[in-house]
Amino acid sequence: MPIRVCFVCLGNICRSPTADGVMVRLVADSGLADQVDVDSAGTSAFHVGEPADHRSAAVARGRGYALTSRSRPFVSADWNRFEYVLAMDRSNLRNLRRLPGAHGFTGTLALFRDFDPESPAESDTPDPYYGGADGFDEVLDICERGCRGLLEQIRSEHGL
Numbered sequence: 001m002p003i004r005v006c007f008v009c010l011g012n013i014c015r016s017p018t019a020d021g022v023m024v025r026l027v028a029d030s031g032l033a034d035q036v037d038v039d040s041a042g043t044s045a046f047h048v049g050e051p052a053d054h055r056s057a058a059v060a061r062g063r064g065y066a067l068t069s070r071s072r073p074f075v076s077a078d079w080n081r082f083e084y085v086l087a088m089d090r091s092n093l094r095n096l097r098r099l100p101g102a103h104g105f106t107g108t109l110a111l112f113r114d115f116d117p118e119s120p121a122e123s124d125t126p127d128p129y130y131g132g133a134d135g136f137d138e139v140l141d142i143c144e145r146g147c148r149g150l151l152e153q154i155r156s157e158h159g160l
């Protein structure tokens, strides 16, 4: 059984699809594609069915990442499907903790940026949706660092 990882933001069109695309490539480049599955979801259903925001997709494409997600809400059945659930900011972490099934979750529910050694503890991945182009680049920088740290932790916890 592969280890399953889900990134969660609000709309599932900017931050979590970016982390998803970065993690998919990092896992593949590490030869672990059969052992680690990656997905993303939102705590809202505002954008259900939509692909990643075109600004996120363009910035990611510029660094060689394909963002292939379709927005979907995180649902209580997801607690049984994933071993690592990573919230892109504290607000979404709070929302996840309030969802039915959260209390029985036995995997790792954590703030994504806590895997980035360069970020102070409890940092949010800033929501780029209403801002300028720089915000999308910053999200990608954060995702590259955080995904490296997350994969290291997964490897050490699972002896990979």
Ligand code: 4NP
Binding pocket: 009, 010, 011, 012, 013, 014, 015, 016, 046, 127, 128, 129
């Ligand atoms: P995301 O960004 O949570 O990173 O996907 C957002 C996308 C859409 C909205 C907010 C944040 N929105 O309010 O529609």
